[in-house]
Amino acid sequence: MRPDPLRACFHALALLLVLLLPDAGHAQVPLQPLLQEHRAAIAAPSRGTAGAMVAALLSSGHPEAAEFLRRWQDRGVAERRADGVFLYSDDAGGLTEIDGGRTVTGLTSRDVAPIRPNAGVRAVVAAALVPFALSDPDPERRRAALDAIARSPDAGQITPLMASLDGEADAGLRARKARLLTLLTAQFGPDRGDRLAAIESLAGDTAIEARAVLNQIAARVPGAAAALPAGANIARVLEVGEDLTETEAHDRLVAARLAPPRPTAKDLRDALSAHIEGGSVGGIPLHRLDTQAMRLRAYEVLEAAGRVPPRSGPAEVTQAVAAHVFFEAYSEPDPDITAAAEQALSATTRKIALFQGADLILDGLSLASIFFLAAIGLAITFGVMGVINMAHGEFIMMGAYTGYVVQLFIPDYTVSLIVALPLAFAVTFGAGVAMERLVIRHLYTRPLETLLATFGISIALQQLAKNIFGTQARPLTAPDWLSGALTFNDIVGISSIRVAIFVLALIFLALLLYILKRTRLGLEVRAVTQNPGMAASMGINPDRINMLTFGLGSGIAGIAGVAIGLYAQVTSEMGANYIVQSFMTVVVGGVGNVWGTLAGASMIGFLQKGIEWFNPSNTLAAQTYMILFIILFIQFRPKGIVALKGRAAGD
Structure with a gap:
């Protein structure tokens, strides 16, 4: 039809x-x-x-x-x-x-x-609305729903999350949904094969959320029993005497109500005091209860009579421990799931170790660049003139305060930084030239008097800074483009300011090498360094070279002060925090040599960070060990890593 x-x-x-x-x-x-x-x-x-x-x-x-x-x-x-x-x-x-x-x-x-x-x-409402919010037209509501899932993951979220994945138009939200779906499947997935695949995909994932999921899957709970429970997913069996003491093992038995507790001194005293009858306890006169053994015996009499709770003596503790087995069992009953989680965690641990090594290298480079900037001026001064300038740290402080004053007049932090760097160089260069002309030039060949004089100048400059700026720390604010951090993952990262200091150190390294190797001033400086008498006979004025060199070293210290002040507190004592490291850098690297200063800064920076890695809670101990190592190093190589021939080297 x-x-x-x-x-x-x-x-x-x-x-x-x-x-x-x-x-x-x-x-x-x-x-x-x-x-x-x-x-x-x-x-x-x-x-x-x-x-x-x-x-x-x-x-x-x-x-x-x-x-x-x-x-x-x-x-x-x-x-x-x-x-x-x-x-x-x-x-x-x-x-x-x-x-x-x-x-x-x-x-x-x-x-x-x-x-x-x-x-x-x-x-409660937010958790219940998550499945509806995952497909909401408003992307902010979808993002909030994903945040709620990340905070409180649940097995019931897998189905709505999977259903919303195909219709997600936002690429970022889609990637996050897929990520959360993997994490939820690994932890709560109903299909065993899907769980194993999700867990394997997390192997080597160093993100905190991924490690948290794997740790929850591989979580262990302590257990004790007369025999290993059948069907339990045992992680390992604990040996008494190796993995735990007899006391710890008995405490586990007591917690599991598998053995009575041990009597403490207070337990004995309270129990015996409550059962004194006719001047005795359990038939034992009071005057005989002056030892622990007699008190235990009296307690056993009361225990046998049922008048006090049973307690374990030393023999009972040993017997109870020997009669039980102690183990750690996985909370997850499926052994294949926990084995996959353990393998994934092992891969992640190896990757974390590599990233921690990379992070340690970045920290070492950062600290080395700071030491290099702080010490390069001192290295040039000491190498050419042989002057131990104890006021070098105060030139760093003067540069930092110069940057602070510039920011008072120029509120734009980027422009103020551009102005502060050359101005700090000019100010500290002038201060260095004045110090050399007024004091240092009269004390050549007299190192002890030079050290005492510069130390006195250091104290005077600190007090002058306190009188002008006060004792409170002053802010030297970094521009917004230096306020963040360069983050590679959850483990490896470095602040933008330290990256900028590292770049600045490279610029100064190249600039100083150019000045010393390619300019007439550099040629004259090297001539005076190697043989001042011969340089004078060739028409070079050593007195002028000494003045310019001292001013150059002081100016570089001023620029270092601006850079250091961007992340450290600007105070009158800030220079004292770097003078010791600067001298160590110069001595270890080799006086008067740019490459030696770079080598010394690298060695000290990496050494200090390496020691701090072994003992991160005590930086003072790390500095102490570092100084001891440097003292031993100098015993074997007194002229430093890169020895310089000339006056500063003692030739």
């Missing part, structure tokens, strides 16, 4: 209407009656009643239930006092009907009662 074309067309049209209006039936059903069924839980919310109410609304299938809960969670619902009808409210005090959305007027604050769910109730 052939179908009627008109009837077929009618059926197709009806089907089209059904597809276009899938929620027509629901839209006609008001939400208010459903809310009134749970009026008490909505109007007076508590964490104990919120869960059942939220589950009832969501399970009803009403299309507006999720929106109501979202508004209720955000404290956007009020109750009309007259009849208990719920209304939507906004921040401006406006009220609208929940069904239909019509504006409600004529009500005052006395007519409505705002509903204020507490943080615990809002957390």
Whole structure:
């Protein structure tokens, strides 16, 4: 029988209407009656009643239930006092009907009662709305739902997360959904094969969230029993005397109620005191209870009579421990799952070790660059002139304060930094030249007097800084582009300021090499360094070279002060924190040599960071060990890593 074309067309049209209006039936059903069924839980919310109410609304299938809960969670619902009808409210005090959305007027604050769910109730609602928020048109709500999943992962989140993945248009949110799905599958996946695949994909993943999931899968709980429990996923069996002491083993038995506790001195005293009868306890006179053995004997008599709780003596402790086996069992019952998690954790541990090594290298390079900047000026001064300048640290302090003063007049931190660097060089260069002309030049060939004089100048400069700037630390603020950090992963990272200092150290290294190797001033400096008498006979003025060299070294210290002040406190004593490291860098590397200073700074920087890695809680001990190592090093190589021939080397 052939179908009627008109009837077929009618059926197709009806089907089209059904597809276009899938929620027509629901839209006609008001939400208010459903809310009134749970009026008490909505109007007076508590964490104990919120869960059942939220589950009832969501399970009803009403299309507006999720929106109501979202508004209720955000404290956007009020109750009309007259009849208990719920209304939507906004921040401006406006009220609208929940069904239909019509504006409600004529009500005052006395007519409505705002509903204020507490943080615990809002957390319950947020967790329940996660499946709905995963496909919300608003990307911020989807992101908030993913944050909620990350904070409180649950097996029930796998299905909605998987369903929302294909329709996710935002590439970043899609990647995060896939990531969370992998983590949830590894921890809660219903299919064993999917769990194993997810766990294997996390091998070598150093992210904190991935390590947390693997650690939870491989979590162990201590156990004790007469024999290993059948079917348990045993991680390892503990040997008494090797893995735990007899006392620790017995404490586990006591905690598991497998053995009575040991009597303590207080237990014995209290029990015996409570059972004194006729000047004796358990038939033993009081004057004989002067030893622990007699007190234990009296307690055993009372125990045998059932008058005190049973307690374990030394022999009973040994016997109880010997009669039990001690072990660690996985919380996860599937041994293949835990084996995969252990393998993944091993791969992650190896990768973390590599990253920690890389991070240690970055820290060493950073510290070496700081020491290089602080010491290069001193190395040039000491190498050419043979002057031990104890005021070198104060030139670093002067440079830092110069940067601070510049920022007082130039609020743009980038521009102020550009101005402060050359200005700090000019200020400290002038101060160095003045110090050389007024003091140092009169004390050549007299090292002890030079040391004492520069030490006195150091104290005077510190006091002058205190009088001008006070004793409080002054801020030297870095620009915004230096306020962050260069982060490679959860383990390897370095602050942007330290990267900038490292780059600045490289620039100065190249600049000094160019000056010393390619300019007339550098040629004259090297000539005076190697043989001042011969240099003078060739028309070079050693006195002028000494002045310029001292000024150059002081100017470089001023630039180092600006760089150091960006992350360290700018105080009058800040230079004293670097003078010792600067001298060690110069002596270890080799005086008067740029490459020697670089080698010394690298050696000291990496050595200090390496020692701190073994003892991170005590940096003072690390510095002490470093100084001892340097003293031993100098005994075997007194001229430093790169020895310089010339006056500074003692030739």
